[in-house]
Amino acid sequence: xxxxxxxxxxxxxxxxxxxxxxxxxxxxxxxxxxxxxxxxxxxxxxxxxxxxxxxxxxxxxxxxxxxxxxxxxxxxxxxxxxxxxxxxxxxxxxxxxxxxxxxxxxxxxxxxxxxxxxxxxxxxxxxxxxxxxxxxxxxxxxxxxxxxxxxxxxxxxxxxxxxxxxxxxxxxxxxxxxxxxxxxxxxxxxxxxxxxxxxxxxxxxxxxxxxxxxxxxxxxxxxxxxxxxxxxxxxxxxxxxxxxxxxxxxxxxxxxxxxxxxxxxxxxxxxxxxxxxxxxxxxxxxxxxxxxxxxxxxxxxxxxxxxxxxxxxxxxxxxxxxx
Amino acid sequence: xxxxxxxxxxxxxxxxxxxxxxxxxxxxxxxxxxxxxxxxxxxxxxxxxxxxxxxxxxxxxxxxxxxxxxxxxxxxxxxxxxxxxxxxxxxxxxxxxxxxxxxxxxxxxxxxxxxxxxxxxxxxxxxxxxxxxxxxxxxxxxxxxxxxxxxxxxxxxxxxxxxxxxxxxxxxxxxxxxxxxxxxxxxxxxxxxxxxxxxxxxxxxxxxxxxxxxxxxxxxxxxxxxxxxxxxxxxxxxxxxxxxxxxxxxxxxxxxxxxxxxxxxxxxxxxxxxxxxxxxxxxxxxxxxxxxxxxxxxxxxxxxxxxxxxxxxxxxxxxxxxxxx
Numbered sequence: 001x002x003x004x005x006x007x008x009x010x011x012x013x014x015x016x017x018x019x020x021x022x023x024x025x026x027x028x029x030x031x032x033x034x035x036x037x038x039x040x041x042x043x044x045x046x047x048x049x050x051x052x053x054x055x056x057x058x059x060x061x062x063x064x065x066x067x068x069x070x071x072x073x074x075x076x077x078x079x080x081x082x083x084x085x086x087x088x089x090x091x092x093x094x095x096x097x098x099x100x101x102x103x104x105x106x107x108x109x110x111x112x113x114x115x116x117x118x119x120x121x122x123x124x125x126x127x128x129x130x131x132x133x134x135x136x137x138x139x140x141x142x143x144x145x146x147x148x149x150x151x152x153x154x155x156x157x158x159x160x161x162x163x164x165x166x167x168x169x170x171x172x173x174x175x176x177x178x179x180x181x182x183x184x185x186x187x188x189x190x191x192x193x194x195x196x197x198x199x200x201x202x203x204x205x206x207x208x209x210x211x212x213x214x215x216x217x218x219x220x221x222x223x224x225x226x227x228x229x230x231x232x233x234x235x236x237x238x239x240x241x242x243x244x245x246x247x248x249x250x251x252x253x254x255x256x257x258x259x260x261x262x263x264x265x266x267x268x269x270x271x272x273x274x275x276x277x278x279x280x281x282x283x284x285x286x287x288x289x290x291x292x293x294x295x296x297x298x299x300x301x302x303x304x305x306x307x308x309x310x311x312x313x314x315x316x317x318x319x320x321x322x323x
Numbered sequence: 324x325x326x327x328x329x330x331x332x333x334x335x336x337x338x339x340x341x342x343x344x345x346x347x348x349x350x351x352x353x354x355x356x357x358x359x360x361x362x363x364x365x366x367x368x369x370x371x372x373x374x375x376x377x378x379x380x381x382x383x384x385x386x387x388x389x390x391x392x393x394x395x396x397x398x399x400x401x402x403x404x405x406x407x408x409x410x411x412x413x414x415x416x417x418x419x420x421x422x423x424x425x426x427x428x429x430x431x432x433x434x435x436x437x438x439x440x441x442x443x444x445x446x447x448x449x450x451x452x453x454x455x456x457x458x459x460x461x462x463x464x465x466x467x468x469x470x471x472x473x474x475x476x477x478x479x480x481x482x483x484x485x486x487x488x489x490x491x492x493x494x495x496x497x498x499x500x501x502x503x504x505x506x507x508x509x510x511x512x513x514x515x516x517x518x519x520x521x522x523x524x525x526x527x528x529x530x531x532x533x534x535x536x537x538x539x540x541x542x543x544x545x546x547x548x549x550x551x552x553x554x555x556x557x558x559x560x561x562x563x564x565x566x567x568x569x570x571x572x573x574x575x576x577x578x579x580x581x582x583x584x585x586x587x588x589x590x591x592x593x594x595x596x597x598x599x600x601x602x603x604x605x606x607x608x609x610x611x612x613x614x615x616x617x618x619x620x621x622x623x624x625x626x627x628x629x630x631x632x633x634x635x636x637x638x639x640x641x642x643x644x645x646x647x648x
Contacts, residue, residue: 008326009326010329010330010333011378011382013330014330014333014334015382016441017330017334019441019445020444022445022448023445023448026447027447038444039444040440052327052331052334056331056334056338057335057338058339059339059342059355059356060355085338085341085342085405088408088409088448089409089410089444089445089448090382090408090445091407091409091410091411092410092442092445093438093441094476094477094480095472095473095476095477096438096439096441096442098435098438098476099430099436099438099442100426100439100442100446102465103439103463103465104422106463106465107426107463110463112461113460113461114422114460115418115421118416118419121418121419122415122419122420122423122426125414125419126413126423126446128413129411129449131411132480133480135479135482136476136479139504139506139507139555140476141507141555141556142465142508142509143509143510145511171583171586175581175582175583175617177579186460186462187460187461187462188462189462189463190464190512191465191466191509191511191512192465192510192511192512215582260513289616289618290616292615292616292618292636292640293612293613293615293616293636294640295615295636295638295640297639311640311641311642313618313619313640314618314637314638317615317618317619317637318634318638318641319619320622321622321633321637
């Protein structure tokens with residue numbers, strides 16, 4: 001790293017030190033490199049932490065009062081000899097307890113081949129261990145979309161669990177019904193919405209399918225064959241975000257939510273409360289539908305061809321009404 | 324004072340507070356810890372000690388203040404009871420730890436991510452020491468980029484009020500709000516705070532992305548109760564469309580089109596070169612917006628109110644201004 005990062009706050013470092021001692025005790029003989037990787041820090045940082053720890057202890061700081069950790073042997077292994085009173089980790093803080101409990105409760109509601117018994121066991125034990133922090137976790141709810149057909153959920157979980165090919169009837173975002181054979185890879189739930197990630201044999205590519213748009217599914221008597229070079233969706237970088245040429249729009253204040261619901265490249269606030277937004281448009285058919293829905297509360301600044309398509313479609317639809 | 328010195332001082336204070344089951348008087352702590360003993364004045368020591376005590380408490384260390392028994396309200400000393408300090412001993416099986424690892428990944432790259440990782444490092448010490456890979460074939464992600472999250476969780480734990488600046492979508496000037504949090508809930512990627520707005524004396528739903536700057540916890544702990552049986556998910560869902568409707572629409576839908584509408588239909592009957600689709604709904608404007616998106620492929624037969632809403636939207640999209648007199 002070329003630039004020196006800002007020093008972490010003392011509380012952050014102290015939290016790590018308090019977690020480090022019991023963890024090292026439970027993982028006797030682990031190496032400096034392994035432990036550093038597990039805590040997401042460099043080996044140098046870990047060694048500095050250990051040096052600091054062995055200078056602290058009960059008042060008096062006589063022999064037998066200090067934390068004693070051995071970590072300077074050539075094999076790089078760490079041995080905790082005396083943890084003093086730090087042999088157990090500090091109880092969970094509200095955000096620590098909430099992060100895991102809320103996630104466990106969400107996992108209990110989402111489709112997938114995960115071990116439901118282990119999930120229930122972990123939840124019960126963690127609730128017992130959380131103490132007062134449980135009150136923070138109980139105040140957090142994540143709504144999981146359950147508009148998909150339970151039969152679809154069941155078949156998808158079975159395809160994943162048993163490694164079998166699925167035949168699905170799917171309606172995409174632009175209202176096209178297709179039938180395809182897919183080899184399931186993962187059950188994904190992103191911000192409460194459930195998807196199947198699969199190798200699509202029709203597209204010969206990795207595709208994600210919203211479960212609520214799968215109209216029918218059949219578990220085939222064939223093994224799933226996902227090519228070894230199939231790349232799973234990167235869930236980190238704005239997962240499932242469409243990419244496409246940018247279009248510049250102006251949104252009236254009452255439809256400012258369009259800029260919150262959709263990925264945008266930039267948002268500029270104009271004097272009258274309107275927003276100027278640059279939005280990537282991956283699929284023009286999807287975009288025409290959005291513009292039809294929003295009417296004159298959206299103005300497209302740089303794509304007269306799209307504006308004309310929207311106008312023509314609206315006039316064609318109006319012709320069906322006697323107005 | 325470097326971060327290293329401060330970390331070391333906090334750690335030594337913690338050891339001193341845990342070393343005895345009796346409360347430790349402040350003057351004893353001053354003598355026991357180098358940095359306190361070497362402070363330039365009594366005031367400097369007092370300031371340092373108060374700050375350190377608050378810092379430990381903010382990390383969740385239960386620093387107890389023990390009142391003296393002399394009846395004049397003095398403080399006898401401070402202590403940290405080992406049983407209050409430590410995470411209760413719970414044995415997780417390897418499978419349970421694996422599923423906890425899956426749970427920790429739910430917040431990857433979200434604001435609760437570091438908290439989930441810290442929690443995992445603690446829980447791993449309670450298992451049999453083996454670190455196992457999580458289940459495959461499933462991943463769940465929840466986005467939170469909300470800086471107010473830890474503050475709201477602490478407020479919920481302690482039942483304290485929060486104060487923040489809030490911006491309504493149609494009003495660019497933020498307003499100060501003071502709220503007793505009942506819960507936070509996420510729906511379709513957005514986070515909401517549900518609570519009693521103390522100035523309006525009513526329950527309100529706030530979208531966290533419209534909180535300007537950071538929220539802060541104010542006032543005493545335990546000042547309110549959460550109404551029994553409150554349904555957080557219901558509170559935010561009722562502020563948006565999507566409920567089961569009492570109205571019935573008849574639509575003419577072109578063959579192979581309007582598949583989202585067809586899925587919710589009560590009946591689909593072929594008529595001429597399309598289908599008549601009947602469905603129930605709750606809000607003319609919400610359904611009209613969806614129908615207009617299909618252009619000429621979906622035409623409203625009835626009711627008139629829905630038909631009018633669709634025609635108005637189509638005129639707007641076609642650039643035909645509403646007639647003004």
